Amino acid sequence: MHTGKSMTGGFDPAFYESALDAFTANVAVVDATGEILAVNDAWVQFVDFNDLKIANHGVGCNYLNFCDRLGTPGAAAVAAGLRALIAGGDGPFRHEYVMPLDTGSCWVKLSAVRVGHRDQPFLIVTHDDISIQRRAELGLREATARLLHAEDSERRRIARELHDSTAQHLAGAKLMLRRLDAKDPVSTGLVRDEVSGLLSSALDEIRSFAYLLHPPALEHLGLAAAIRQFATGFSRRGDVAVTIDIPDDFPRLSHATEIALYRVVQEALANVHSHSGSQQAVVRLRVAGEMVLLTVRDFGSGLPPRRDSIPGVGLEGMRLRLEFLKGHLSLRNAEPGLALEAWAPLLPEGED
Ligand SMILES: Nc1ncnc2c1ncn2[C@@H]1O[C@H](COP(=O)(O)OP(=O)(O)OP(=O)(O)O)[C@@H](O)[C@H]1O
Ligand SMILES: [Mg+2]
Structure with a gap:
């Protein structure tokens, strides 16, 4: 002293x-x-x-x-x-x-x-x-703002799709119904077929939006089953064959962790489809000590050397979701392709 x-x-x-x-x-x-x-x-x-x-x-x-x-x-x-x-x-x-x-x-x-x-x-x-504590608080506040922004962008994307596509199918169906002429069975048949097609498209879109917004399998069957279900549909709809590597006894996790990792799989596979050029992807889920490790690997182009200075919503959203859980996201070019690793603490079911 x-x-x-x-x-x-x-x-x-x-x-x-x-x-x-x-x-x-x-x-x-x-x-x-x-x-x-x-x-x-x-x-x-x-x-x-x-x-x-x-x-x-x-x-x-x-x-x-x-x-x-x-x-x-x-x-x-x-x-x-x-x-x-x-x-x-x-x-x-x-x-x-x-x-x-x-x-x-x-x-x-x-x-x-x-x-x-x-x-x-x-x-x-x-x-x-108390600078470290203050910076952490400010960082969390910024992260919250960015997450809200990412969520808002996602909602806008869905709203735009609903407006530009689903609503157009329904509006078309309504117009066609006006042309129904009971006295002309041929035209009635044509109108009916066209209306039926438009309504089916609108229905499919609404179903897939509802599924994307809240996958029912996730809550009832858990992350492993929901990923399997999503990957099967994804492979069927698109041109990427997805292989799932998840142990049969993979445990149920806290709701927040399951949602976050499920969203990471959705976004990562959407990126494989849109950006990688790969026709194959592997989704792997493991317990690694106190953490859960989700890997999504493709065999395509890998990340471009210099990414756009304005990041897309996808990777940023994944990173924020994981940071909220005290986990993290890592991306590495795996020659060929991209290996995306999402780490989250192993929180058992019910511990949210
Ligand atoms: N699997 C991948 N292979 C190659 N490049 C990728 C892959 N995933 C992401 N990228 C690159 O990283 C960029 C950012 O991805 P991100 O998901 O954040 O945005 P986006 O897909 O472009 O747009 P959004 O997801 O908001 O619709 C992409 O534009 C692409 O250049
Ligand atoms: Mg994306």
């Missing part, structure tokens, strides 16, 4: 020295006038590390005057809080603020308590660096 002028009264440096140096937070002992009497090792290291030009690491300076001189709203709030404590107000006083440093701004949480005799109080002031 680094101490200044000799202290009298209730403050005993020998007593506090070892205790304060044990703290990882920066700690200063301040007297009733605001003068810094002592600082701990962490404080000294903080001042040195950030190359702050503060004489004697602040010992002997007046903390309250320093705050007054800074004149920022944060410093004014700190000075007012400390003065109220010295005057006998209830503690502890806490305040969070941004400290501008040459090395980049740092979020600080200040706490102060009053100790010592009522006639000669001291303040113990601690500064905790």
